[in-house]
Amino acid sequence: MARLFQWDWLCKFKLNNFVVNCFAVLFVSGFTVDNATAQSIEYVGSGACVDCHTEQVKAWRGSHHEMAMKHATPESVMANFSDQKLEHKGKSNRFFRKGDEYWVNIAGADQQFSDFKISYTFGVYPLQQYMVEFPDGRIQLIPFAWDSRPPEKGGQRWFHLYPDTTPVDEFYWTNTGQNWNFMCADCHSTNLKKNYDTKADSYQTTWSEINVGCEACHGPASGHIDYVTEHDGAKPALHSDGLMGFERDLTVSVKQWVAKEGHKTLQPATIKPTDQIQTCAQCHSRRTQLNETADHVKGSFLDKYRLSLITPELYYHDGQIYDEDYVYGSFLQSRMAEKGVTCTNCHEPHSAKLKIPEEAVCSQCHVSPEYTSSKHTLHSEGTEAAKCTTCHMPETTYMQIDPRRDHSWHIPRPDISKHINTPNVCTGCHEEKTDQWADKTLAKHFPNSTYRNQQHFGVAFYADSIGHKAAPDALSYTAQDSSLSDIIRASAVLRMAGNTGQNTLVALARAVKHDSELIRLGAIEGSSGYGWPERWQILSPLLTDPVLSVRTETAAALVVHWPQMNLQQKDSLNKPLQEYIEIQQFNADRGFGRTNLGNVYRAMGDVDEAVSWYQGAIGIEPYFANSYVNLADLYRSQNEEGLALEVLQQGMKAQPNDSALPYSAGLAYLRAGEMQQAKSLLKRAAEMAEGNSHYWYVYGLALEKTDVLAASKAINTAFELSGNPQHLYAQCEVLARNYQIGEVAAAFEGCTQQLGKMVPPEIVSQLKALIRG
Incomplete structure (x- = not known):
């Protein structure tokens, strides 16, 4: 039975003329706590707030937070x-x-x-x-x-x-x-402690309040109560300290919005950073929790949470939401965030509803009459289509019936959609129309727009996704573009993974020194194309980074080179690596946490410990494919091919829907020379993965000795999926090596003609030389 703590308030007492609800009873499923423990708790519960904050509590009652x-x-x-x-x-x-x-x-x-x-x-x-x-x-x-x-x-x-x-x-x-x-x-829930027991694979999770109470946002309130009782109702003294016993400043960042020449919208008079955004971001973000001890509000958000960047799994190439991002990742892309807008500029914090009617929210700052005219909206006033949110905060429905608005406030860009296949609100409503139509329509109505045909980071992200030869440089330039938000630049750095060109190196060198912790974080994965010792030279300064996510992810990236390190390098890695291990132990209730631990111990040469963690991951989460793949690879490195295949077979039975398992098994059979099994499994992996061009490429190479045309077709599928000329070159090369067989000659001619449109003539000449050789 988990320890499920709930405070309930059964009485009140009066202290220095200040009425406070008492800690009457702590109801526990089968457990009790002593009075000394209760008195020492810093969280006092929402019941203690009722008497002084009646309006706020009234707004909170029935809200999404209260009913969480x-x-x-x-x-x-x-x-x-x-x-x-x-x-x-x-x-x-x-x-x-x-x-x-x-x-x-x-x-x-x-x-x-x-x-x-x-x-x-x-x-x-x-x-x-x-x-x-x-x-x-x-x-x-x-x-x-x-x-x-x-x-x-x-x-x-x-x-x-x-x-x-x-x-x-x-x-x-x-x-x-x-x-x-x-x-x-x-x-x-409020003041949550997960309390996972790794050995027993069980939980004794506790909370101080079952739902999102006052202290979930404001922080522990015992200091506030002490402060109020100390001042005994003396209002001038009471309000002399803006925080009044709390540690968090949840006010807005901009106290005054003013008109400035050259701007159609009101601008911040000054921007004073507060704790509001990071407080809300705890829950309104797509992230992985690292611990329960760090202060993500007064410290860095990345000390407690690993924020997801703008990746293809979560966002479209232009930054619009695809999977649920819970707002923060979108918001960080926006001009609103740059200008100091905070959540409560639009939302009433206790009810979580809009603070004023929707049609008036935007006009708090967008004061120019042109924003509400049909000339701007292109739709009749008063209609759903004419609302600001319809075009600038489109909804995506999750969980079948739950629409969520995009908080990046993108400008509709059908001129980009027609090239990189991103959604736009115009054709989202006018489903019978095309992106080309939408682009022409906007061009007609906004001929002087500074947005239309403006360079956009989405093009670089899309180029990277299809393996375009210009993508590495495009990502490098995007990463260094100071006009873009930090989360976009960080995501560009992240996507540089595997690249090693000069511009990539320059972008990485600047990223690891950047003030933005997000950009530094992106540089870790972005440097993965470099081997030892180049990657050490790039990343080692981040081992002493002040932000937990940055230094621990750096340690995880560098530990793979443990055998090549000297004693001094190992010593500098030890502390952040231990912190990384603690994070994975905190997340050992998931297969990824235990698999990450296995990866660390494998890198450090502790094979038995690595095997134990991999097997533990399989035990608690048998449908998590990575644990099987990594354990099999460890066995392979120990020349235990039989054990490796056993693990992969076990994995395919436990998780038949993951393509990585038959792919890894196919490679194992390929190494063993058992071609029939290898080809069957590689084909299965490629067909399951659908969009994985590399699987089709490897499958095609495996077919070469038995069916050249089938091999050519498979590698061509890889090219069609990736758009990468290297795949097309590989297809032509396979045909060149087998030029004398049957219909191969005609296929080779067609392949080289297509390749000739994408590469210098000497590349095609080299392929034709293979035939003559």
């Missing part, structure tokens, strides 16, 4: 549990009650239908989820959610959130992707 998580009671449960049934894949799932308890009958980890008690609610609108607590302390979100929207919007129904998931998917409800302790708890 609750015990399952008639007051919190919104769904219909009156013996309701929902058919899914031909089987009936039942939602019912046993007295005051809420239950579901659904398939568990073993695919057998069982009854599970609902212990907690999760969220409120437009859907509410429900959670089951297991004896080992795990709390898991069931796959069915309640659509809490009104009936006229399609709501008041049960539905399956992830209808295509299977038991080997991360997001199957009993697996780690739906585990509250790791995935959700840090944001949905």
